[in-house]
Amino acid sequence: MIFATPLPEEVIDQGDIIDDCPIMSIVSFDEDRLDSLEGQFTPQRVIVLTQTCDLANLKVSRVLVAAMFEAKSLADEQVLKAAEIRGPIRASRVYGWYYLPKSAEQGLAESIIDLRQLHTVRLDLLQALCQRGHRRARLQPLYREHLARHFADTYSRIGLPAPYETE
Amino acid sequence: MATSIAEALHNVELESGRIYRCQVKEFWVELRVLGPATEPSETMIPESDIRLDAWTELPAPSGGRTVTLRKGPPDLPDPPDIPAEEYEG
Numbered sequence: 001m002i003f004a005t006p007l008p009e010e011v012i013d014q015g016d017i018i019d020d021c022p023i024m025s026i027v028s029f030d031e032d033r034l035d036s037l038e039g040q041f042t043p044q045r046v047i048v049l050t051q052t053c054d055l056a057n058l059k060v061s062r063v064l065v066a067a068m069f070e071a072k073s074l075a076d077e078q079v080l081k082a083a084e085i086r087g088p089i090r091a092s093r094v095y096g097w098y099y100l101p102k103s104a105e106q107g108l109a110e111s112i113i114d115l116r117q118l119h120t121v122r123l124d125l126l127q128a129l130c131q132r133g134h135r136r137a138r139l140q141p142l143y144r145e146h147l148a149r150h151f152a153d154t155y156s157r158i159g160l161p162a163p164y165e166t167e
Numbered sequence: 168m169a170t171s172i173a174e175a176l177h178n179v180e181l182e183s184g185r186i187y188r189c190q191v192k193e194f195w196v197e198l199r200v201l202g203p204a205t206e207p208s209e210t211m212i213p214e215s216d217i218r219l220d221a222w223t224e225l226p227a228p229s230g231g232r233t234v235t236l237r238k239g240p241p242d243l244p245d246p247p248d249i250p251a252e253e254y255e256g
Contacts, residue, residue, distance in 0.1 A: 023228050023231075024236075025227060025228065025231075026236075027233055034238075035237065035238040036235060036236070036237055036238070037235070037236040038233060038234075038235060038236070039233070039234055039235070039236040040231040040232060040233045040234065041231050041232060041234065042228035042229065042230060042231030042232075043231070044228045057248075059245060059248055060245050061245050062242070062245070067225070067228070069225060069226075074225065074226075077226070079223060079225060079226060080223070080225075088219055093217070093218050093219055094218070094219045094220070094221055095218060095219070095220055095221060096220075096221045097221055097225075112225070114225045116221065116224070116225070117225065117227065153218075157218075159220075165184075166184065
């Protein structure tokens with residue numbers, strides 16, 4: 001089983017998929033007046049990346065999350081092609097993007113996790129969202145470790161200026 | 168009349184070691200030129216083992232509520248859990 005449905009009162013765990021998480025972003029700024037900015041917050045589906053051990057031992061007050069998108073909407077908006085989603089992205093061959101299959105039971109469509117859109121969110125805010133029924137699902141062990149490995153690979157890779165030459 | 172790939176490429180200027188990509192009808196085609204001395208073998212790296220860099224940016228969240236943000240103090244890091252013996256010595 002790839003996903004489970006935790007109870008609202010269960011503590012936050014790595015792999016939790018939470019709807020309507022407020023994500024802050026800067027909309028506009030005046031470079032001469034950086035003490036006041038225009039920002040916005042947008043409710044968005046996210047997945048928790050902070051490791052289970054840190055969450056279980058209450059060592060953190062902020063949680064690392066990544067943005068999630070429905071794959072179909074990205075294809076509809078021509079951000080990605082359906083063949084790219086079904087091919088290299090689904091096979092975890094693209095750094096920074098992670099595919100999750102649909103789950104009728106959890107009401108999840110095929111999704112892409114964008115490991116290049118990361119945010120830290122207060123733990124108590126995420127817990128409040130969960131208690132109000134915004135936790136959609138939890139990615140289960142093995143799959144969440146697979147995601148964590150892909151996350152680590154994305155940020156530990158070393159790109160050379162050019163491939164080595166060969167004869 | 169069907170043309171083989173070898174026939175179609177016969178008059179193309181190919182450079183050893185280069186990878187060419189082009190669109191043919193609705194398909195993207197990749198052509199890897201191995202050179203005259205290299206025979207393709209089963210020991211070559213399988214395509215499925217090659218990782219790719221993302222080629223675009225996924226959209227940032229939009230349609231939210233705009234607010235004015237004011238400068239405040241930075242959040243301090245969560246205190247690390249350092250074992251006591253690390254302080255000895």
